[in-house]
Amino acid sequence: MTALRVIPWLFTIALLLGSAVGQETFRIAIGVDPDTLDPQQSTTTTVDNIMDYVVEGLVTIDANGRTQPALATSWTTSDDGLTLDVELRQGVTFHDGTPFTSAEVVWTFERLLDPDVRNPRRGPIAAIESVEATGEHAVRFNLSEPAPYLVGALSMTTNVILPPSIVDVEGNSYENITHLVGTGPYRFVERALGENVVVERFDGYWGEMPYYEQVVFQVVPEATTRQSLVLAGQVDLAILPPTSDIPALEANPRTEVVLGPSNRTIFIAINNDDPALDDPRVRQALNYAVDKEAIIQGILFGAAEPMDAPMADSLFGYEEVGMYPYDPERARELLAEAGIEEGELELDFMAPTGRYVQDFPAAQAIANFLREVGIDTQVRTMDWPTYVGTMLEPPESNTTQLHLLGWAPSYMDSAQQMEQFQSGQHPPNGLATSFYENPEVDALIDEAARELDPDRRASLYGEAGRQIWEDAPWIFLWVQSFPMVHSAEVTNIGGFPNEKFDAIYARPAD
């Protein structure tokens, strides 16, 4: 008997035992108060994570970051790469009873592309020119240019499918949605501003039924309090406990720590335009000078993996290059080769505080490692909007030398990561704040953006990655983890590699 045949039997047995679904409530402590519950307007991963309980896209990602069917069952791209045909799942119903058909998909994408409705993440789908229904359960996307990354981008919460009837729900309008209606395993019940969001199991869900009847997302901005709620047994799961408490939580038999995978690379952007830093040997020296492993163990409490390529290993197009080992001797040699004497180089180093796991403490340690090879480094910090403003100054007025940054592509493809290394993406056009420029790399990335053959596309990114690694426009640091802590009484909780928790199918441990 194949595994597939066993599943209906297991379901029947489970139903007979009455244990497939429960009546309990699952509580999750989150750190942010949602700024919106309109998928199209969201910019925050945690807010997306909540909405993922209620809404679904055409595709989704699995635990390894690979694209999987969701409301679409299959898709094909034309040979010229200019049309994308998508077959839709049948027998799916929205929470308000609307059947899911191509009409809802067309409406959703028209709204996503409508310049009169705010969509802060329109960039990844900007290649779509129009969407048309080619059948009751089939749609065609007409593209202005080949966009091999597009199917991956459809997994973003931004691009989930909503029914047109949603605008008639009280409190909603075409421009702004506050009461979400989707096809997901949970339906939206209520939101108390600053307090919580409540969802309830949707009995008409097409896929696997979750165990918990109700899920409450409780807004708790302070990390120590989130952790306390788990320790006090008042929530089941808390995201981002204080990093320094991870070892204690791991040792505690009442709690379990999940170090969720992430695609967020943490790095120090080196200003490649700065005369003191335009020699690749100097930038390589900076890479050799920093002991990444020691900082991960000592300051991040293990909540990261050192980078071994310019992108996280969960992205399509990742190819390992091998990390810069900690070698202060080699760093000194390279600096000497570049004609820099001990103590001659002075660097200004900016780092944010509280934006990434242990960001400022790590920056202070990095500055110390740089001082040890004779580079006088001063660290400073500032609030985030000021920080972003400073690093996005155009080249003629940009005075940064080193700045610490995290970069997490919103879909699991190297395309967005590589924007960091494209000369066309230098501020003010984009966010490539190291001002790195290599025509060879530009050409490889441009070619990959048009290449329809996945294997060839991946190898183009691999080649670009090796060249970038050699040129060292960054101090390559680590791919940070996404720590969570949950009560030992619940199980089946994990993380997706895009800093989302995976707890829809959580259940009691016994």
Next chain:
Amino acid sequence: MSGFLSYLLQRILGLFVTVLAVAVTIFLMVRLLPGDPARVIAGVLATEQDVARIRVQLGLDQPMIVQAGIFLRDLFQGDLGVSARTSAPVLAEIGARLPATLTLAAAGMLMAIAIGVPLGAWAAARAGSLGDVVVSTLVLFGISMPVYWLGLMLIILFAINLRWLPAAGADGFASLILPAVTLAAFSVAFIARITRSSMLEVLRQDYVRTAHAKGVDRRTVEWRHALRNALPPVVTVIGLQFGQLLGGAILTETVFGWPGLGRLLVDSIFARDYPMVQGLVIVFAAMFAFVNLLVDLTYERIDPRVRYG
């Protein structure tokens, strides 16, 4: 009485002028903050077109003087604008969270008065005794203890170890206790200290000695004669403390995940949400000015020498 009415009108007019001055100041101050709000709100994946659209939506494409004119015109119509971050009207967002902050501030204030005043009076009546030293030490503790630290200690004791109270949230009376105690701690200490010194002053007065000499019961002298006359400075301090309390509420709300205005203010500043920051500061200023007006009016009740008009 007509004298009192005209006094009241004057004060209310003054209140409006104060709030207007605060409004203009905060309007200018948020615009002095570095960082382009349209870019911060649009996020890193927005197209340039979207960033430009948000700039127009926020009116940031207009000259500053035009922006100020629109802001003041809307303000006089009671319209605080639409939040750039949440797309909801600022008044609605504030209205939804104001009751939580007021509940917390009122609970903290009541607790502070109910404990602080008797404690200070009691210590003054026993100046120099062991009890007085204990109270003074506690007061020093309360004043110097950071809100954050006290809040977390209370959570560890009452939520994790004893499991008596919720660590966070706003689910009924039980969840109000820890945040209110945390918020009250500083004010209890401060009010107790002021009451004690004011009371010591009064206890040295001739009429108190006379009362004692006449054989009036000690308790009556202390609590009825002396305390009443020691109250005016205490009431002033309570009024000023209310401002402190609103400030403290920002930290307390963050620690306890209390759904009030404090966290909204922090989020809005970091998002460069000009309309929301302006609205919140105006509301805070109006509340503070109103409470101080109430304090001044209370003087008349507790101090017969003060007559308005």
